[in-house]
Amino acid sequence: GIMIVVLTLEKYSNQLLAGPDIVSRGFVYVRESEDLMGQAKSVVEDAIDSCLDRRISDWGKMKGVIKDSLGDFLWKRTKRKPMILRKIHEQDTGVRGKTAGSNQRGFRISEVPCM
Secondary structure: OEEEEEEEEEEOOEEEEEEEEEEEOOOOOHHHHHHHHHHHHHHHHHHHHHHHHOOOOOOOHHHHHHHHHHHHHHHHEEEEEEEEEEEEEEEEEOOOOOOOOOOOOOEEOOOOOOO
């Protein structure tokens, strides 16, 4: 199966603006596993908070921490290892104006490959 983690960070401060949202396909049936999905979201939130507290702003490192934390949690709970994809969106809230490479709403999407 696959788990997809999506979140939005503010461009300049790296403050969490939205998410994390977790989507499961072929791993668990979400309606029967609401408790597991809620706990998984908490694990991802803790991983993000840990990165931000340690001033980690490199998205590659942040994605690695999210994958490791969520992967360990899911293995302990289910003894299964889904593929974990992480997608971080960056939003310019207009504090410093629009930048090149952003669309009309100020979004720039990270296309860093996940491994």
